[in-house]
Amino acid sequence: MEMTLPILILAIPITMFLILGIGGVYMSKKMAGVLGILGMGVTMCIAYYVALTYFFSGDPAFIDAQGLRLQVPVFDWLWLAFTNALQVKLGFLLDPISAMMLIVITTISFMVHLYSWGYMEGEKGFQRFYAFLSLFSFSMLGLVVATNIFQMYIFWELVGVSSYLLIGFYYKLPSAVSASKKAFIVTRFADLGFLIGILILSFYCKTFDFIPITNDPTSVLASTGGATFMGASVLTWALVLIFVGGMGKSAMMPLHIWLPDAMEGPTPVSALIHAATMVVAGVYLVARMFPLYLIEEASLLFVTCVGAITAFYAAVVACCQIDIKRVLAFSTISQIAFMMVALGVARPELHDGFGYMASMFHLFTHAMFKALLFLGAGALIHAVHSNDYTAMGGLRKYMPITHWTFLIGCLAIAGIWPFSGFFSKDEMLAAMFANHWFWGAWMTMVAGLTAFYMFRLYYLIFWWEENPHYKEHKPHDAPWQMSLPLIILAAVSCVAGFIPFGEFVTWNRMPYHIHIELPVAATSLTVAILAIALATVMYRKKNPIPSRLKAAMPGLWQAAHRRFYWDEIYMFITHKIIFNIICKSIAWFDRHVIDATMDGFAKITQKTSFAIRGMQSGSIQTYIVWYFLGAVLLAGITWICIF
Amino acid sequence: MELTMLWYLVPSVIMFICGVYGFITRHNLIAILLSLELMLNAADLNFVVFNRFLFPGAMEGMFFTLFSIGIAAAETAIAVAIVVNIYRAIGNTDINEIKKMRF
């Protein structure tokens, strides 16, 4: 494959960003939309071509005789060469996960581009929206194809910026502005860890490139020379710090607080960035560095624990949210945590490390059905002009397309055969059971919760009781630009599970044959069906059970509804402790010591100048007196020195 | 009794010191200029004397004086023009009156 095609995958979105960003104001909205969709469409076609060529061509450049898929740096341009060791490159790495991510990103991005044409119609800043979408697509594509960790970091920050810009798209809303700031600051804070991790890692292995690091992790370990810090090896620290960056982007506890608020952005943005692509960057990061994580099991254990706690927490919170986008946001957190746990439990000795494969598989299927759910939610919000399910109910008759596609999404995420979520979730649970029964049981419970809250949402939106407001303003299905992506994504969610994913993406890049583990599948299916049944009983028709339950456990409900007070804890820490105690004392020090010193200098200078300003009299005779006396003095000194 | 360089330098020193005294004490701008000319003249005389007694074969001191006289003429012309202008502006040439620009 020649080099131009991969370059185009990155070049087209950034060009689109520049064209729409600079020239957008001179274009009509329609033209900007068509341009953006066309650009993304072409990118998608090229990305498909590249990825499918990589997987299916059988070219010896991509796959060797044993079936090992090779990591191909299609190009690797030396950008900044500071020293022999410190070299920053920009490149395009083609390997199974990056090819898979190319497909995911371009597909979802294209769907969202198309969908936004309908959803954002008539919005102010339509062109700007498309420009930012292109910027995001560029950054995300650059992130997944990074050949080295530094390039990944650069694009990692770029997706953060585009996320910030898109969350704050309605920049006149104070809530959107503060949400975008929150997202940026929290992820930026986490990226500090990422950066330190990168620096530690590259300090020891003298390179940023993924290929030497991941192909020979033992040499990296050897290069650290067994250095330890606070009882853990340096490599563990580096990996945990890098994972902290991933925690920020992927909204793991305790850095998850930005993601629910990020729902202030337009819904297509939530679908693209905060459900399908950007938030899985953390998972992708761990997957990318996986061979390194494998040699430091402590870091994998950390990943697993964080994921397990987050998954459960988010699932519980999702059960008590009113805003449908928040439910989906917490569901996203929970599902990403699922992937993290699957990565964390993967070991090469357990069925060829199929937790890794399962995690990537779930990343793929989750991207599809979660984008579908978000886009469906967008269609609902578009129809009823509210984010809360209290404004909905009984919508199935008014919006059949949305209803059916949303149902497919819910079934997929709940893990019901034959929808895609079933297969990936089954693989993940099997991997967890293989590692330790506790992880399997815990995550099965989370899967049950997932099914429950998704169907709670589904029933509350589409069944329950009809909202009386429909009489005056009849909701209807969205226009074709919005419905088409829903249908496509629903179709993908129906069939994606049958993709033999193990043939393409595994941790060692050798093919792995997926087989469904019947006991695990049966358990998870049973749990899911039970949970759905429970949700059906509770929410299908309007009945007093939910409110009675709520009244029975007001404290728990309130706590879950308020997301277990994480925001309040953060507020307390930042405002009460950091701002009030630390910052105020620092400010006092600044004002009364540092500033005072400077003021003192200024005052001394001023006083002195006022005292001696008489010398600057402007009277030439005084000057000559001083000058002459000085000359005499100098001459006298010279004279004394000579004799 | 022989006339050595010292004999010629003493009147020059006195001329110069008179110039300094006048420059410091006089009120009138033109009087200050006169004192300036005195100092300049003392310096000129020194050049010539050094030339004559220390380097009798050379002419550099003389030429320096020559150019110095030319420049003194130029300087005086401009200075006198400025004094006349000041007189037009404020009605006299007392240096103590020219204080408008002072801080």
Add this chain to the structure above:
Amino acid sequence: MDQVGNIILYFVTALVIIVFSVMTVTSRKILRSATYLLFVLLATAVMYFQLGYQFLGAVQIAVYAGGIMVLFVFAILLTHRPNQDEQALTSHKRVLGITCSALGAILLLFALFTMPVCEGTTLCQALTDNNVDMNAIGTALLGTDKFQYLLPFEAVSVLLLACIIGGVVVARKR
């Protein structure tokens, strides 16, 4: 005899220079000051003649006495009413002036009298074989070799031109 004549001439000129220098800076009538300065300049010219620089003495008389002093006199006449004396010196200023001058004089004279180089050649020895003739001066002024002064000469001529224009511009009536 030559020797004696030189000594007498020296004493006369030196006396004139010293006395009229002092009177220049002490006289309260500005026109008289200018006249005393003229005497000082003329005496200096005489000294130049005595030192064997005839051309320089002539230039001193022509430019200083003839040109500059006339300028001064004109300026004085333009800016002073008749019989307008300068106001008396304040004692503060006088003390300052005398202190400065005395300090300077002490230093300079001290330096002068302790300087061994002053005691070398006498006037007669210096004057023996070096008559600066006009030919040499002209060659030196208009030549471009070492110790020749065409460039300064031209520079001074440009300076004088600039002065003429500047003087006219500054002093003209608006």
